[in-house]
Amino acid sequence: MSNQWFIKGVKKGILTEGFPQLPPEKPPLRPSLLIGSSNFKCPVGALDENKWNPEKCIFCDKCSMEMHFTGDQKLFKINRKMNAFKRSLYIYIIDSGTCGACNAELFNIFSPQYDANRYGIFLTNTPRNADVLVLMGVETEGMKSVLEETYESMPEPKCVVKMGTCAIGGAGIGSKISSLEPDALIYGCPPSPYTILEALIELKGDKP
Amino acid sequence: MRYYKFNVRDGYYIGETRQFSIYEKGMIRRDEPLERLQIIPKINDKNHFNFQYGPATGGLIESLDFKIITNGEAIKGIVVNPYVKSRTMRCLNKTIDECLLLVERINGYHSASHSIAFLSAVEDALNIDIAEGTYYGRIVILELERIRSHLLVLKRMCEPAGFGVPMYQLSYINEIITRIISDISGHRYFYSTNKLNRVDVDFGLLSSYIQTLIKIKREFENIFNGLLESKIFINRLQGNGLIKDDPLIGPAARAAGFKRDARSNISILPYKELNFEPIIFNEGDSFGRFYIRGLEISQSFDLCINALERAEQSEYNYSNNFSGEGAARLESPSGDLFYYVNIDNGLIKDIQMSSPSYLNLKSFIKSAINTIFTDFHFNFESFGIWVSEVGVEFI
Ligand code: SF4
Ligand code: SF4
Numbered sequence: 001m002s003n004q005w006f007i008k009g010v011k012k013g014i015l016t017e018g019f020p021q022l023p024p025e026k027p028p029l030r031p032s033l034l035i036g037s038s039n040f041k042c043p044v045g046a047l048d049e050n051k052w053n054p055e056k057c058i059f060c061d062k063c064s065m066e067m068h069f070t071g072d073q074k075l076f077k078i079n080r081k082m083n084a085f086k087r088s089l090y091i092y093i094i095d096s097g098t099c100g101a102c103n104a105e106l107f108n109i110f111s112p113q114y115d116a117n118r119y120g121i122f123l124t125n126t127p128r129n130a131d132v133l134v135l136m137g138v139e140t141e142g143m144k145s146v147l148e149e150t151y152e153s154m155p156e157p158k159c160v161v162k163m164g165t166c167a168i169g170g171a172g173i174g175s176k177i178s179s180l181e182p183d184a185l186i187y188g189c190p191p192s193p194y195t196i197l198e199a200l201i202e203l204k205g206d207k208p
Numbered sequence: 209m210r211y212y213k214f215n216v217r218d219g220y221y222i223g224e225t226r227q228f229s230i231y232e233k234g235m236i237r238r239d240e241p242l243e244r245l246q247i248i249p250k251i252n253d254k255n256h257f258n259f260q261y262g263p264a265t266g267g268l269i270e271s272l273d274f275k276i277i278t279n280g281e282a283i284k285g286i287v288v289n290p291y292v293k294s295r296t297m298r299c300l301n302k303t304i305d306e307c308l309l310l311v312e313r314i315n316g317y318h319s320a321s322h323s324i325a326f327l328s329a330v331e332d333a334l335n336i337d338i339a340e341g342t343y344y345g346r347i348v349i350l351e352l353e354r355i356r357s358h359l360l361v362l363k364r365m366c367e368p369a370g371f372g373v374p375m376y377q378l379s380y381i382n383e384i385i386t387r388i389i390s391d392i393s394g395h396r397y398f399y400s401t402n403k404l405n406r407v408d409v410d411f412g413l414l415s416s417y418i419q420t421l422i423k424i425k426r427e428f429e430n431i432f433n434g435l436l437e438s439k440i441f442i443n444r445l446q447g448n449g450l451i452k453d454d455p456l457i458g459p460a461a462r463a464a465g466f467k468r469d470a471r472s473n474i475s476i477l478p479y480k481e482l483n484f485e486p487i488i489f490n491e492g493d494s495f496g497r498f499y500i501r502g503l504e505i506s507q508s509f510d511l512c513i514n515a516l517e518r519a520e521q522s523e524y525n526y527s528n529n530f531s532g533e534g535a536a537r538l539e540s541p542s543g544d545l546f547y548y549v550n551i552d553n554g555l556i557k558d559i560q561m562s563s564p565s566y567l568n569l570k571s572f573i574k575s576a577i578n579t580i581f582t583d584f585h586f587n588f589e590s591f592g593i594w595v596s597e598v599g600v601e602f603i
Contacts, residue, residue, distance in 0.1 A: 004434070004438075005371065005372075005373035005374060005434070005438075006373065008373055008377075008434065009372075009373040009376075009377075012377070015380055026387040026390065026391070028390040028394070028395060028396050029390075029394040029395070030394050030395045030399070030400070043305075043306060043309060044309075058309065058313075058399075059395070059399070060309060060399065060400050061394065061400045062400075069394075092264075092266065093264075093266070094264045094271070095264070095269075095270050095271045095293060096271070096293060097293045097294070097295045098270065098293070098316075098596060099313045099314060099315060099316035099319075099596050100269065100270060100315055100316045100317045100594050100595075100596045101313075101316025101317060101319070101396075101397045102316070103269050103270060104269070104316070104317055104360070105396075107269070108379070108382075108383060108386075110379070111376070111379035111380060111382065111383045112376050112377075112379065112380045112383075113380065113383050123266060124266060125265065125266030125267060126266070137293065137295075138295060140292075140293050140294060140295065141294075142263070142271075142273075142289075142291065142292035142293060142294065143263065143264075143271060143292060143293055146263055146264050146271075150264055171313070172309065172310070173295055173297065173310060173313060174295055174296065189313075189399070190316065190396075190397070192396065193383075
């Protein structure tokens with residue numbers, strides 16, 4: 001029976017796309033890099049003194065009369081490259097208070113179109129095997145201590161990624177995650193798989 | 209309120225809001241707090257022990273806190289805390305537009321369902337008639353959302369069985385659907401797509417994707433039929449997590465033989481014009497829930513393509529200072545989703561929501577008693593539960 005699935009799989013051929021060596025095949029418009037200047041009253045305060053702040057933006061499109069979405073998926077900031085993880089990077093995820101879409105997009109980087117495994121990026125079910133802790137969602141009472149305990153139980157070297165506007169800026173829903181200094185920030189509501197994949201590749205000091 | 213009446217217990221039970229118990233056609237004020245989601249064994253067996261599963265675990269998509277009581281083999285009791293990642297949404301005294309930004313982020317995977325259910329309740333309060341093109345446009349995007357959601361459930365059910373090839377093939381199709389959604393609406397999860405009497409979607413562009421939709425429907429059916437022929441896979445699902453009585457809604461109810469589907473029993477969307485009939489099965493186990501979702505994916509492709517012919521973007525300029533009370537319900541991919549709103553001078557004075565995941569969690573724990581832990585994930589995933597929509601408080 002598993003043989004039958006093996007043959008079915010082989011018949012499909014390689015479905016993985018050329019990204020990140022090649023440009024994204026289907027980048028979403030939102031989220032993407034926003035350009036322009038505007039004094040529009042942004043509902044989440046992401047346009048401060050005419051300047052766009054990706055940490056707060058929920059990519060709602062309300063300012064589209066003056067601002068312009070470029071489709072550019074480079075929406076991340078790496079504070080510290082982790083060259084120790086060049087060969088492999090094991091991810092442990094904590095959902096502090098998400099809507100579920102950030103979670104879904106992180107899982108999507110393992111779908112055949114993106115295939116994060118080819119860059120040595122894997123999910124792990126235990127923090128004891130994890131290199132990076134990915135935090136998503138707003139800060140919630142119930143999950144506060146879980147974040148810190150999980151981080152403590154990870155072996156050195158280790159790093160922290162905050163992903164999505166909720167975790168980074170609160171998204172107009174609640175407070176951003178205040179504990180644990182991030183080594184990388186991945187912007188978006190939710191960030192697209194293109195953005196997540198490229199950010200993780202850069203974080204591990206790999207070349208796309 | 210055109211669709212709902214207070215103090216009426218009419219039809220099947222839908223779920224709970226902060227203050228009301230919701231039925232098919234009525235809502236009853238509830239004075240007691242919600243009962244805890246738990247089943248504790250009646251006999252205090254000294255062989256029983258507890259173990260903690262979650263709240264953070266790689267095995268689940270979201271954070272959820274389980275205390276499982278077992279005799280080492282079978283699950284004898286479960287205590288669930290779905291409020292571990294509860295969020296508060298500041299909706300009161302906000303405008304409809306401000307509130308909508310929050311409502312569509314209650315459950316991102318079912319964002320179209322939440323925003324359309326909320327807007328339908330607002331439109332009920334406004335007492336306005338919706339343009340025909342908007343009605344059909346809403347059906348189009350709800351069915352696309354259902355296809356993607358059911359695909360995710362099926363994919364997640366392949367994972368614990370170690371069925372890597374179909375799992376990745378389903379992920380591949382799921383991503384194609386997500387990209388179509390992104391192309392036609394500008395966002396992969398329909399954020400900022402739904403407005404009062406308007407769906408901001410390029411329906412012309414979607415028409416150009418019809419052949420793609422037909423092709424991926426066929427591709428899906430090949431994978432699904434392959435899974436149905438796989439005895440090893442089906443054996444893991446049959447008899448696992450059997451539940452045939454209340455509280456059942458959505459695909460879990462239809463799998464167990466109940467004809468419960470808001471698409472056929474409410475009038476806020478014209479599914480009847482598309483000759484919609486719910487698909488019913490007679491196995492209330494994980495296999496039944498898997499099977500129903502598979503058949504519904506094919507049905508949703510057809511509904512989406514048929515509704516597309518009459519879908520249109522329309523415009524409605526509403527006044528900002530209306531007042532009123534409204535309620536509406538629709539069939540989200542996991543079952544009945546209900547919203548109630550009270551609006552004063554254009555500002556939200558009260559908003560209450562009943563999510564299908566609350567009842568699905570309740571049914572799940574009931575169904576999991578006497579199953580073994582290795583079957584836990586198949587059973588849990590088969591209900592399509594989203595924790596994000598259970599623990600939301602509106603302030
Ligand atoms: S897209 Fe929305 S959240 Fe972002 S800057 Fe514009 S108005 Fe603000
Ligand atoms: S950032 Fe946006 S997509 Fe991610 S959890 Fe928050 S609301 Fe959901």
